[in-house]
Amino acid sequence: MLLSVYRSICTVLLFVSVSLFASEKQYTVTAPDGVTLAVQETGNPQGQPIIFIHGLLGSHLNWEKQWRDPQLQRFRLISFDLRGHGLSAKPTQSTAYSEGRRWADDVATVIEGSAAQRPMLVGWSLGGAVISHYLAAFGDSHIGGALYVDGVVELAPEQIPPHPQVYAAMISPDLRTHLDGERAFLRLCFHQQPDEVTFQRLLANAALASWEMQRAVPSMHVDLERGLGKATVPVQFIYGAKDRLVNPQTSLARARGVNPTIGTTLYADSGHAPFVEEPQRFNRQLAAFADALR
Template sequence: MTQDRAGRRDVMRWGAVAMGSELIPAGAARAQAVPAAAARTAYQPRPVRSPDGVRLAAYEFGNPQGPAVLFLHGFAQAALSWDRQLQDAALAREFRMVAIDLRGHGMSAKPEGDPFYKPGQVWADDVRAVIAEMGLRRPVLVGWSYAGRVIGDYLTAHGAAELAGIHYVDASSSLGDPGFLGPDAGLLGPQAMLAPGIDAFVEGTARFLRACFVTQPDPADFQTMLAFNMLAPLHVRTGLAGRPGDYAAALRALRLPVLVTHGEGDRILDTRIARFTAATVPGAQLSLYPGSGHAPFWEEPARFNAELASFVRQAAAR
């Protein structure tokens, strides 16, 4: 077994260690090398309980004395989505990095019922609970895709006073314009990600994952992604769908560093939503990735990690 495959097996056990169960491992080779990432970084499982009693799986990496970065993943994803950031040795030396499985995802609890998923308050309180229980001092929030809405919920409920900055990554920051949706956004609906029946559910999830990338993951990486996507059951995905959310006022009120990153090949969310976010937030920076789809942090990790590090330094210095 290669060192990289052994490392991937360890990463697939994150949630299992935190929650007292085992996951089937899946190996993977890097499609694009990340500088200074020769060794796997250690992590600490940190379970957190939200105010409504939902148990959240959290994972801590890197320098405990460094500026804090809190990674929030997208619809049906997991903390493992951020593997190419959390396992980057240069980032780990400098920053305290925390990733969570959102409620209903990964190894976090998956209660049934719309009250656990529809209100924006529960998502806002999840983020605040992680910040408080883990003692994250002025973290930078990094939110991918659906997590843009989670950040919007947090800002609406709790404001931005406890944050150093926000990094939106191909993120949903508004539901107000159908033009913000890409040609494959329909895959988030009943024909794919919300399909009834196990065969259609698995196939629809695989179709959505394929649509997220310009450069497709290798088979082993794709196997890992499909595995952690399937940990988000239909009742959770349905609970996330159709939530109201108008975050324009919260965006306009921001007075802290904001970076907006977006892949120009994104078929889920059009680049117009990134331009909207950058134009709405005073002083926001916009960074477009011509060669990436919905997940530039995976497709171009070297560039993404360098820009993330520079942004966190800027935000922490305020």
Template sequence: MKSSLRSALVAAAILISPILASPYVVAAEAVTSTNVSAGQVSTVERFSVRSSDGTMLAVEAKGNPAAPEILFIHGLRQSGLSWDKQFDDPTLSGFRLVRFDLRGHGDSGKPEDPESYSDPKLWADDIKAVIDGAKLHRPVLVGWSLGGYVAGAYLNRYGGSHIAGINLVDAVVKLSPDLLTPLAGQFSETATSRDLAVRSKATAEFLASCFNIQPTPEEFDKMLVINGMTARAVNEGFIQTSLTDLLPIFQTYSGPILLTHGVHDRLVRVATSERVRDLHPDSKLQLYENSGHSPFFEEPERYGHDLKAFVLSANN
């Protein structure tokens, strides 16, 4: 194990060097972790990048930089840790995996003005900063819930010529009552309440509504803490966004789209993914019969195999 650890540390230094050279990266470190059950030593690179308005974004990367790339974009009130099961999935070990905390979330910067979250150009610039800072060449974007909106904002501003494919997971692609449920509309009001008691209760209820197969109590507590770290201005700003319909953006994207949707989603209707499928000629919809809003968490083994197949196909 000592030899393996020494080799991993050397590899970590090699991996982190190109990232440190990026003008977008402010600080970086390599953390070596051991998966005891699998007997494996892996290195996770942690670094911060600066977006166009100065907001700092916390990023983690793992895997061979020369391998096909996947950039994971989490949902509202979550964090990059949402993708823990994917980062630990042996099925995805052959890829370059990158995740980050959206502005206003997790360990990333939290501007206090709602305008920092209502401007779709800033969400797009965040993705650009992460792609450039992580030295990604042609990643597949995985956008869950709000992350789907953020992926669309990037395409709208920068185009999709350098994006190998897009996986929309129960994604928000249009702010419309025919695609979002009444429950989602209710949370958009309670989550912006000035009453802390109302907002706290809404946070716990919102988190529970994200799953059909509920997390363990330990997992739920961890997620609840992360939800509580989200800046209130995120909710206040996002509902004021000027970009409310991303369907035309995904329709004109020239690459492949994989649509992943839980049948029991209580927030985003399956019709949302069906709409994208009907508009985009190179798209495929995969329904997860046991999942709610978070199929990558609720059915991770199947999701890992589905994502692997899509990424390999998108890079051929």
């Protein structure tokens, strides 16, 4: 009798597990300048939409620990590969990456193309700057809130710790040097290093990123006052206290300077990627913030 009950429970759990991910889909949208963006979705199609925006050298694969968390499946989880990354198009003109409006248009295109109603935006690292570009160009009337995760507030020396050898290697025309630079950059992303399989996947992911994009992004200007400074929706900032790529203290001070209403959390045991290093805590906070927006 007990064995029969156990088998029934396992069958139900398997059915639920399969059902949770049955809604996964992939499609493309096209930005105003013609760049094709790869979009991915999972979770509840009728749930509250959350749009994830990855960082430099990443793709939607960065969000695997959120994508596969059963507790987040009640939300409509949407991600997209930034221009120059992953499965999205990789234009060769530097202006395709240095102009903030292009990144803003990409977010607006994903919101429109997915028909997401007042989504919550989650931006990691470079993805934080992308959120600020969107706010500066479109305001916040079409979103419910924003979460910056070790977000780049501005590309300012006091906010970005110097790693000149790493960044020089990343844009080197020599392939060996370039790939070694990508590996070194990825290692800097984590205080708690991921398992080797995950790291190698992320390294391959980084190798897909456009070299032109990596050369152009440092010249990007973030109009913080017109973007984050004008935001009226709830905005949260999460940083890993041991971040080696973005200075949490100076970045938060600058963000508070333009918008004193932002909420902040420091993860003491994380580096630049708390959503990978402390995923359970991060996912609970993500869900709580999304619920509060409703």
